[in-house]
Amino acid sequence: MPPNSIAPLAFYFTGDLLADYTNLELISTISTMDTFQKIYRPEIYNANSPAGKFYQPSLKHHDFSLTRIDYDREERSRLAVEQGRFVEEQFIKPYxxxxxxxxxxxxxx
Structure with a gap:
């Protein structure tokens, strides 16, 4: 976890993460994950203070800023896939x- 981060990024994959993906793919994934995790779990990732030495997430912690938007988890999941495809088609493949x-x-x- 980078210093002063709010929460670590979680990678779920099969195979060898560093050997199976290019640096560009990993950089893109990390950038996207950082943004999406703040959207998916604002009660954790919209925290007002960095995580401690040992990260122990809990929905009982109240040091976060409430978002003023209600998110539908099913809709977010669908949008995440659509946005990923859009970025791949419009940005990654052409460039x-x-x-x-x-x-x-x-x-x-």
Whole structure:
């Protein structure tokens, strides 16, 4: 978990995460996860203070900001898939070569 983060990111996968995916795929996934986790669990990820040394999430903690939007979990799940496909089709596939070159350059610097 990065320093001063609110909560860790959870990866669910099969195979070898680092060998089966490119750096670009992992960077994209982490960026997306950071945003989506704040949407999916605002009572945890919209916290007002960083997590302690040992992360122990609980819905009983009250140090968070309420969102003013009610989210439907089924709708969010559907939208997550649609948005992922949109990003892949409109951003990742058309610009894959440029993004891969950028990620290699960024990681080396």
């Amino acid at each position: 894959q070569t440029i993004l891969e070159q950028w990620s290699v350059t960024t990681l080396v610097d």
